[in-house]
Amino acid sequence: MSVAKLTEAERDDALIQLDGWTLGRDGAAIERTFKFANFVEAFGFMTSVAILAEKQDHHPEWFNVYNRVEITLTTHDADGLSQRDIKLAKAIEELL
Numbered sequence: 001m002s003v004a005k006l007t008e009a010e011r012d013d014a015l016i017q018l019d020g021w022t023l024g025r026d027g028a029a030i031e032r033t034f035k036f037a038n039f040v041e042a043f044g045f046m047t048s049v050a051i052l053a054e055k056q057d058h059h060p061e062w063f064n065v066y067n068r069v070e071i072t073l074t075t076h077d078a079d080g081l082s083q084r085d086i087k088l089a090k091a092i093e094e095l096l
């Protein structure tokens with residue numbers, strides 16, 4: 001299903017609303033690294049994010065080692081950033 005890619009202006013405006021996310025992949029993704037007290041805390045966070053992702057039908061690209069979780073959000077259907085990425089990023093922030 002096609003979904004609209006954000007314009008540069010929309011992208012920059014969205015980043016201002018988010019906390020701690022940076023642009024990646026030449027502007028095609030947003031990235032943030034999360035650090036937790038230990039692995040169990042990190043994995044619990046990932047479980048919560050997984051449930052959010054399923055609810056939104058929008059899934060992260062992520063990496064975890066011990067207490068660190070690196071999340072990259074991009075919209076494969078848009079071959080870049082879309083409102084779906086911003087929406088999921090905001091929902092992830094509410095978990096913290």
Ligand SMILES: C[C@H](O)[C@H](O)[C@H]1CNC2=NC(N)=NC(=O)C2=N1
Pocket residue numbers: 001057058059060073074075076077078
């Ligand atoms: C059919 C398609 O796989 C679904 O619409 C969803 C699943 N999760 C997804 N996640 C992400 N990050 N990008 C997508 O384009 C996407 N598409």
